[in-house]
Every structure is written in structure tokens, then in C-alpha cells.
Amino acid sequence: MAQVPLPTPIYHFTHISNLSSLISSGGIICKNGVDSSSITYQSSAYESVQGHRESFEVPVDPGGVIHDYVPFYFNSLSPMLYAVHRGNIPGVDMREVVFFKTTAQTVDGAGKLFVFTDGHGIMALTDYYNDLTELSEVPWNVVNAKYWNNFVDGSRLRQSEFLVHSKLDWELIETIGVYNQTMKDRVESLIQHLAHKPSVEIKLGWYF
Numbered sequence: 001m002a003q004v005p006l007p008t009p010i011y012h013f014t015h016i017s018n019l020s021s022l023i024s025s026g027g028i029i030c031k032n033g034v035d036s037s038s039i040t041y042q043s044s045a046y047e048s049v050q051g052h053r054e055s056f057e058v059p060v061d062p063g064g065v066i067h068d069y070v071p072f073y074f075n076s077l078s079p080m081l082y083a084v085h086r087g088n089i090p091g092v093d094m095r096e097v098v099f100f101k102t103t104a105q106t107v108d109g110a111g112k113l114f115v116f117t118d119g120h121g122i123m124a125l126t127d128y129y130n131d132l133t134e135l136s137e138v139p140w141n142v143v144n145a146k147y148w149n150n151f152v153d154g155s156r157l158r159q160s161e162f163l164v165h166s167k168l169d170w171e172l173i174e175t176i177g178v179y180n181q182t183m184k185d186r187v188e189s190l191i192q193h194l195a196h197k198p199s200v201e202i203k204l205g206w207y208f
Helices: 016-025 031-035 047-055 081-087 105-111 133-135 153-156 180-193
Strands: 007-013 027-029 068-073 097-103 112-116 161-165 167-169 175-178 198-202
Touching: 007 016, 016 027, 016 097, 016 180, 031 047, 031 105, 068 198, 105 112, 105 133, 105 161, 161 167, 175 180, 180 198
Parallel strands: 175 198
Antiparallel strands: 007 068, 007 097, 027 167, 068 161, 097 175, 112 161
């Protein structure tokens, strides 16, 4: 079994048009939090899948449904981002997607509640965990491979998730990854007034 990377990076992506709302909310909030507020939010996901996540019950503490959590992947190069790259998500240009990177250990150290999975969160074969000592259960050989389709069930396994309950506070974001200088300038302009300014970096390796 592949070794667990320590610290363990996790990645959340969103359309840049959502950044101002996230800043005003003090961080990245879960889908149910967005829906119960007046926040304007542009989705970068399949709406059909979102319906399943809205009702899928998380089987370990702190429980609830997946939409009570902020979703992260263990690799920026996910099948979901590939769908954006292929133009399968209407109205979303991959070049306008921004990444928020932190680590599982940072989340845990801040006392945030979380769970994580060994595959796509709504799939029957996927198991859930809530203790970082169980990170070895994540299929790291698939998560860190160049091509997930070289593996049986590779798409499900590559979409192993780290789910932060309710909200990922802005202060816990370590790096913001962007596609080009234009996006870097836009992000830096939006965060220039904040006390916590994550490093904004052009990260072409995080994109297809």
C-alpha cells in the first residue's frame, strides 16, 4: 500500500466569481450553508450528483448529510475537474477555477470536525472514516497516479474525499492556486484587505 503523504494536502475548487462571497462568509461554507443564506454561488458540479449528496447520510460521526460538509479532494487533478476541462459543466471555464489548498493535519489541529472516504462519497463501495490514523485506508496509489483510468474502479477511487463539517475557516487556507497571471491578479486584488492572505500562486500542474 502506498505511503500516506505527510502533511496530507487537500484541495477544494470553485469558480472565481464565488470568491467574494467566500471572503465575506469568513471561509468556504458547505452547500447546505450556502442554500440557507443569501449567498450567490456558481456551481462547478453535476447537478444530478448534487441531488444524491443532498440526501446521502454520512455513516460516521459527526453524521448529517454530505451537503453539511465542505468537500476536498486529495489530488487537484480529479475526474470532476476533468469534466470541467472537457466543457461538461455549463458556464464553467476551467481557467476561471481557483483552488484552495490546506492539509488534513491543519484542519484537525484547528479542532474542526471532518470525515474522509476511500472513494467517491455517494458510492456503495465507499467507506467513511473520521480519524487521521486511518488515512492509510485512502487508495493513495490511485489518488497520486498520473492516470486513474489505469486502475479498476479508478474514477471512484480517485475521487476519495476529505469533508470538513460546516465550514473551512479562511485562516486555514494555506495556498490559493490559479491558472494564469490574470486570475492571480484578480485574486490578489480581492484579498488585499484581509488580515490573512494565503499565498496566491500560478499552479498549472493543478489543472488539465
